[in-house]
Amino acid sequence: MMKGFGDMMKQAASLQGKMQEVQEKIAAMEADGVAGGGMVRVTLNGKGYASKVSIEKDLINPDEGEVLEDLIAAAINDAKSKLEEVSQEEMKSLTEGLPLPPGMKMPF
Template sequence: MKNIMGMMKQAQELQQKMQDAQAEIAELEIEGTAGAGLVRVKLSGQGQIKAISIDPSLIDPQEPEMLEDLIMAAHNDAKSRSESVIAEKMKDVTGGLNLPEGMKLPF
């Protein structure tokens, strides 16, 4: 019975750590860049775009596709960086355990 109580306490501690990590992740802002830093996209820890910065030299009405591609590349860079940061934070919380897909954070 004592073993079950210990497991329950550990589960509660893990739940609190997960909640703390979720709050910390929600506050993150991760920036991705493209075009040698001329296009920047900032994402929240939950994947929402917080800001986009475009150097005016890139704004050419004759070539909108280039700017569109750079914005997508900067977004993808920010998303990749965000996923890495979140994975590292979750690794710290779970002590390196690989949680099943259904137990992972939804963002």
């Protein structure tokens, strides 16, 4: 019985190392969010922080501030959803083949 426990601990340590690698890979990623047909672009890093914002000069009009605000928010949300999708795929590849209960998400 102890042999099985030792194997389980080795597997857990290996998984922890792989988890750290995946988290570092995700943190190094970038995702571009686009709105207004490409007139607003936002780049988020893997931790969800904006690293770049690009706005077509035609959109910078004091009378239409709300439109610009909405497009910036939409571009951020687009980038965030792309990051989440890629992160989930990375985590899924990490946990493939593990005997995890249904619905259990990583990281814990």
